[in-house]
Amino acid sequence: xxxxxxxxxxxxxxxxxxxxxxxxxxxxxxxxxxxxxxxxxxxxxxxxxxxxxxxxxxxxxxxxxxxxxxxxxxxxxxxxxxxxxxxxxxxxxxxxxxxxxxxxxxxxxxxxxxxxxxxxxxxxxxxxxxxxxxxxxxxxxxxxxxxxxxxxxxxxxxxxxxxxxxxxxxxxxxxxxxxxxxxxxxxxxxxxxxxxxxxxxxx
Amino acid sequence: xxxxxxxxxxxxxxxxxxxxxxxxxxxxxxxxxxxxxxxxxxxxxxxxxxxxxxxxxxxxxxxxxxxxxxxxxxxxxxxxxxxxxxxxxxxxxxxxxxxxxxxxxxxxxxxxxxxxxxxxxxxxxxxxxxxxxxxxxxxxxxxxxxxxxxxxxxxxxxxxxxxxxxxxxxxxxxxxxxxxxxxxxxxxxxxxxxxxxxxxxxxxxxxxxxxxxxxxxxxxxxxxxxxxxxxxxxxxxxxxxxxxxxxxxxxxxxxxxxxxxxxxxxxxxxxxxxxxxxxxxxxxxxxxxxxxxxxxxxxxxxxxxxxxxxxxxxxxxxxxxxxx
Numbered sequence: 001x002x003x004x005x006x007x008x009x010x011x012x013x014x015x016x017x018x019x020x021x022x023x024x025x026x027x028x029x030x031x032x033x034x035x036x037x038x039x040x041x042x043x044x045x046x047x048x049x050x051x052x053x054x055x056x057x058x059x060x061x062x063x064x065x066x067x068x069x070x071x072x073x074x075x076x077x078x079x080x081x082x083x084x085x086x087x088x089x090x091x092x093x094x095x096x097x098x099x100x101x102x103x104x105x106x107x108x109x110x111x112x113x114x115x116x117x118x119x120x121x122x123x124x125x126x127x128x129x130x131x132x133x134x135x136x137x138x139x140x141x142x143x144x145x146x147x148x149x150x151x152x153x154x155x156x157x158x159x160x161x162x163x164x165x166x167x168x169x170x171x172x173x174x175x176x177x178x179x180x181x182x183x184x185x186x187x188x189x190x191x192x193x194x195x196x197x198x199x200x201x202x203x
Numbered sequence: 204x205x206x207x208x209x210x211x212x213x214x215x216x217x218x219x220x221x222x223x224x225x226x227x228x229x230x231x232x233x234x235x236x237x238x239x240x241x242x243x244x245x246x247x248x249x250x251x252x253x254x255x256x257x258x259x260x261x262x263x264x265x266x267x268x269x270x271x272x273x274x275x276x277x278x279x280x281x282x283x284x285x286x287x288x289x290x291x292x293x294x295x296x297x298x299x300x301x302x303x304x305x306x307x308x309x310x311x312x313x314x315x316x317x318x319x320x321x322x323x324x325x326x327x328x329x330x331x332x333x334x335x336x337x338x339x340x341x342x343x344x345x346x347x348x349x350x351x352x353x354x355x356x357x358x359x360x361x362x363x364x365x366x367x368x369x370x371x372x373x374x375x376x377x378x379x380x381x382x383x384x385x386x387x388x389x390x391x392x393x394x395x396x397x398x399x400x401x402x403x404x405x406x407x408x409x410x411x412x413x414x415x416x417x418x419x420x421x422x423x424x425x426x427x428x429x430x431x432x433x434x435x436x437x438x439x440x441x442x443x444x445x446x447x448x449x450x451x452x453x454x455x456x457x458x459x460x461x462x463x464x465x466x467x468x469x470x471x472x473x474x475x476x477x478x479x480x481x482x483x484x485x486x487x488x489x490x491x492x493x494x495x496x497x498x499x500x501x502x503x504x505x506x507x508x509x510x511x512x513x514x515x516x517x518x519x520x521x522x523x524x525x526x527x
């Protein structure tokens with residue numbers, strides 16, 4: 001009897017609080033309780049196999065993810081693909097020439113008093129990005145350059161609230177780079193006609 | 204199979220679940236009544252020695268389809284048999300090979316959706332992709348998704364423009380999409396007299412089109428106008444039919460049944476994103492597993508200020524809106 005009295009709290013604990021007790025759990029309660037790593041039913045996204053990707057930099061509170069590699073899709077990169085002279089020599093040679101190099105690049109990002117080419121590109125070569133503090137940044141990680149000013153967008157992008165996820169919802173997570181959607185030289189996206197006319201619910 | 208025997212089988216299968224007894228009787232009556240009228244015609248073809256072999260096979264398949272169980276009562280073998288029958292019927296009718304999946308809900312997955320009101324620009328690419336993916340009726344221009352053009356400064360669907368067709372985004376306006384929210388506590392499911400609609404373990408609210416009797420109670424019960432009805436036989440140009448289908452998703456429907464967004468069950472149960480998410484050019488649509496703490500949807504819920512429509516009804520939609 002004495003033993004039973006001593007172990008009854010244990011019996012109560014084991015029978016009363018087992019997961020089998022099936023109490024009603026709210027949707028948000030169920031979501032909040034799910035903190036363990038999830039295997040997602042063994043499903044995976046095929047994006048990483050079919051697209052050129054690089055692991056993104058670390059962001060606090062965000063699981064590691066992949067970002068679509070920019071250099072694999074950039075057509076005019078690096079400079080040596082077309083030019084055989086270094087940038088400095090090109091500038092010296094073209095002094096006095098009226099012809100504008102890379103005339104198709106129209107700069108409409110922010111006022112000229114704030115930015116110039118060398119705000120994002122390295123001064124000595126356009127084929128390298130730099131932070132404002134002249135730290136080199138590869139094109140594949142251009143989000144680090146954009147995020148210097150657009151910090152809110154960078155945090156949202158890293159977490160998944162901004163930008164486009166590629167392939168499926170299942171891991172691994174692959175996302176577009178900033179420059180995949182926004183032209184860095186004129187980042188605003190132009191107006192256009194919708195794919196379909198809107199309509200009232202017909203049914 | 205003998206309809207009476209089938210009935211016994213159904214009631215036996217249902218015995219394991221608490222089911223309202225009137226539903227059983229109603230199901231019984233509907234089967235018996237329909238069997239008498241429709242079954243006779245089918246049987247005539249099936250047993251007619253003069254009909255061609257193809258006609259006889261089609262009649263047999265139709266006959267079997269007519270008496271098939273409700274999907275959620277089927278064993279895995281019966282599900283396989285059912286989708287194979289559908290594939291065979293499609294082959295016989297059109298000569299095309301369709302793939303109808305009966306993939307079950309993945310383990311430990313609960314699908315959720317988030318919509319960025321700041322980023323949606325009203326391009327309507329999602330609507331186009333949804334119609335194409337889900338084999339929706341082109342004649343009545345059926346759409347699961349609606350994009351509402353709202354005036355900045357108010358969140359009123361009464362004054363929203365659903366029929367915009369001009370360059371977007373229009374100055375002084377923002378855009379908000381609605382579709383089935385896959386409520387965790389779905390009122391549409393409670394009212395269905397034939398239990399033809401239910402919530403799957405992964406949270407997707409589905410319809411068994413073979414068991415829907417077209418009473419449209421669910422449409423009346425849905426507070427979000429998410430369900431659509433086939434007033435006529437859906438028309439889809441044969442070349443545009445999406446052949447990658449799921450029994451509970453985009454398989455071809457008939458006249459007189461209700462349908463709705465299924466989070467593209469044929470895609471999402473294979474790890475892909477719904478067609479609307481994939482088509483959205485602005486990344487305003489976010490989809491994922493609510494039970495995975497590393498998913499994008501969980502980051503949005505944890506880090507953005509989110510809201511749901513008509514939250515006070517207690518329907519618990521698994522569809523959140525947020526702003527940048």
